[in-house]
Amino acid sequence: MPRLLIILFSFILGLASFGVRAEPSQLDLAPHKGKVVYVDFWASWCGPCRESFPWMQAMHEKYKDKGLVIITINLDHERAKADAFLKKFNPTFTQMYDPEGKLADEFKVQTMPYSFVVDRTGAPRAQHFGFFKAKIGAYEKEILALLNEPAPTVSLSPAPIFIEKK
Amino acid sequence: MQLKKLSKLSLALAQASGALLSATSGTVQAQTDSFGWQVDSAVLYYQETDHRVRAIEPVVSMKKDFGDEKIFNMKLVLDSLTGASPNGAPPANVAQTFTSPSGGTSYTAAPGELPLDETFKDTRGAISSSWQQPIAPDMRLNVGGNISAEYDFQSVAANAAVAKDINNKNTTLSAGINLEYDNIMPVGGAPVGLTRTSLKLPTGDEGEGGPSKSKFITDMLFGVTQVLSRQALMQVNYSISLANGYQTDPYKMLAVLNGDVLVSTANYLFEKRPDSRTKHSLYSQIKYHFTEDVVDLSYRYTTDDWGISSHTLDTRYRFEISNGLYVEPHARWYKQSAADFYKPYLVQGTEVTLGGVALVSFATADSRMSAFDATTFGAKIGKAFEDESEISLRVEQYKQVSQTKNNLTTGDLAGQKLVPDLSALLVQFGYSFRW
Amino acid sequence: MSKILILFVLIGLLSGCGSLGEKPLGVKPWERDLLAKKSMQLDAYPVDSALDDHIYFSKEAASGGRSFGGGGCGCN
Numbered sequence: 318m319p320r321l322l323i324i325l326f327s328f329i330l331g332l333a334s335f336g337v338r339a340e341p342s343q344l345d346l347a348p349h350k351g352k353v354v355y356v357d358f359w360a361s362w363c364g365p366c367r368e369s370f371p372w373m374q375a376m377h378e379k380y381k382d383k384g385l386v387i388i389t390i391n392l393d394h395e396r397a398k399a400d401a402f403l404k405k406f407n408p409t410f411t412q413m414y415d416p417e418g419k420l421a422d423e424f425k426v427q428t429m430p431y432s433f434v435v436d437r438t439g440a441p442r443a444q445h446f447g448f449f450k451a452k453i454g455a456y457e458k459e460i461l462a463l464l465n466e467p468a469p470t471v472s473l474s475p476a477p478i479f480i481e482k483k
Numbered sequence: 484m485q486l487k488k489l490s491k492l493s494l495a496l497a498q499a500s501g502a503l504l505s506a507t508s509g510t511v512q513a514q515t516d517s518f519g520w521q522v523d524s525a526v527l528y529y530q531e532t533d534h535r536v537r538a539i540e541p542v543v544s545m546k547k548d549f550g551d552e553k554i555f556n557m558k559l560v561l562d563s564l565t566g567a568s569p570n571g572a573p574p575a576n577v578a579q580t581f582t583s584p585s586g587g588t589s590y591t592a593a594p595g596e597l598p599l600d601e602t603f604k605d606t607r608g609a610i611s612s613s614w615q616q617p618i619a620p621d622m623r624l625n626v627g628g629n630i631s632a633e634y635d636f637q638s639v640a641a642n643a644a645v646a647k648d649i650n651n652k653n654t655t656l657s658a659g660i661n662l663e664y665d666n667i668m669p670v671g672g673a674p675v676g677l678t679r680t681s682l683k684l685p686t687g688d689e690g691e692g693g694p695s696k697s698k699f700i701t702d703m704l705f706g707v708t709q710v711l712s713r714q715a716l717m718q719v720n721y722s723i724s725l726a727n728g729y730q731t732d733p734y735k736m737l738a739v740l741n742g743d744v745l746v747s748t749a750n751y752l753f754e755k756r757p758d759s760r761t762k763h764s765l766y767s768q769i770k771y772h773f774t775e776d777v778v779d780l781s782y783r784y785t786t787d788d789w790g791i792s793s794h795t796l797d798t799r800y801r802f803e804i805s806n807g808l809y810v811e812p813h814a815r816w817y818k819q820s821a822a823d824f825y826k827p828y829l830v831q832g833t834e835v836t837l838g839g840v841a842l843v844s845f846a847t848a849d850s851r852m853s854a855f856d857a858t859t860f861g862a863k864i865g866k867a868f869e870d871e872s873e874i875s876l877r878v879e880q881y882k883q884v885s886q887t888k889n890n891l892t893t894g895d896l897a898g899q900k901l902v903p904d905l906s907a908l909l910v911q912f913g914y915s916f917r918w
Numbered sequence: 919m920s921k922i923l924i925l926f927v928l929i930g931l932l933s934g935c936g937s938l939g940e941k942p943l944g945v946k947p948w949e950r951d952l953l954a955k956k957s958m959q960l961d962a963y964p965v966d967s968a969l970d971d972h973i974y975f976s977k978e979a980a981s982g983g984r985s986f987g988g989g990g991c992g993c994n
Binding site for chain 1: 954
Binding site for chain 2: 960963969976978989
């Protein structure tokens, strides 16, 4: 019997290490059900992040009334650096702080910046490794396509699990 | 009257894009904004003691990030040189009078004085540019070119390098190649090596001597960069250089000693170096970030088929004072062995006949090819501003101490330091800004 | 000679190290804040090093060694 418990316990731990969490994610997307959510991981020292902020602000202003929610998650070790960066761009979308990288670990962030988009049903639909100005058109098309999908009547909310980049 | 270019040419031989793939191309990875230029400018003042070389060198380097990791870089260097440099003959207990190869003028080195060729002035210009962009996921290509010119020396080079990131960009593998072609047109023509200076034969058989000479250099570099931790980074590079063509200094000579007495300067011989040279170099560098300060330590070992091997240990410690103000002391230790064919002078009888025919295939008395230890000590102080501009001042002292022994106890060279020590001061003022 | 051998082994280790075992050598992509700083670039002041390289090239027999690539913020 004790051996079985140990095996079971290890199995659960093993599952946990594969990303199937025993506890709920720190990032709760439930309140945004019915909306398209764009989640972006960034840091003040990341050059492409500087380029992405004005674009994200533009998307926020253009589509917030159509149901786009932008959530940015800052990964700076020092809050002061993040604040200095934000002062320059004055974004009006939601900010979150993850200085210990717990969320970054959870979502297996592989590049800086990293973003993913969740549709109105709460299902993950796209992810972007890095930010490229040349792809702005494509990024916006993607958001628009998801915004044009109808909101669900029944809610499903799996936490986003993605295929590894490589 | 022709202004002499002797030592300027030696300097010029070295000036051609010798720095293989020096990272002027820039590793975009540090924070950069797209649009706008990042301009790094500096003026270097270099002065050797004892009336030797003095140079003033303004540099402007401009980098533009076109976004999406596409970067263009361009650099302009102007080099204004004056002064005199050793002609290869050692200081002696007697005066030595030399005639300039182009004829007409002569100069004398007093007893105990290192013979330096006449003063000269020259300006060299060089322009280099490069383009970098991603060519595959986690892979970058950098291509560049370089042109350098002054009236008796031209150099053109092209280079390409690739870098690939693996292990979540913690490891970077890089490989690069640099091809350089140099054209040298010595004033008065290149002499035939190891012939008497009085003869000044500008032409010879089998490509020796002549109005213009050339050489071709291929450099290849392979490197691994590894992130060790959030605070530490290291790099190891192996490079190989293959040079073919004229590598002799057309104006340097070797004194000839008969017994313990110097022969007439007219019978000194022009130097001669081999046509081919293969160099290997292994370089490693580590950088570590403390709470605010950063330490940089590097070591390089080189060896070549001319018999020269060298060790270089270089370290810097950057003290971050406050608000972007920093002080960075620097120390460098360098040691090299002599080339196989390095001789402070030639011995008549065993190395050159009475009639002036050399019995050795190659010989040079250029101190650059001799055994010596060198040290550099200096510091840089700088201030980085909020708008990402930066000013800096760097002062360094360079000293070369010869390891060439003088075993003569009698005669013209007794008691002389065959290769006097070299001492130079470097002062550099720099200003970087966004434009 | 043994110095060269040690350094080559180091190169081999570095290349292999990156992919050995559960915890490869290195940092997570969001832990590159210090590596992104100018002071942590392998060649932070290319103008300074180019000027130095030029002087050492004209006064010494050895030259070169540096390359480009690696370290930094690792963005995009």
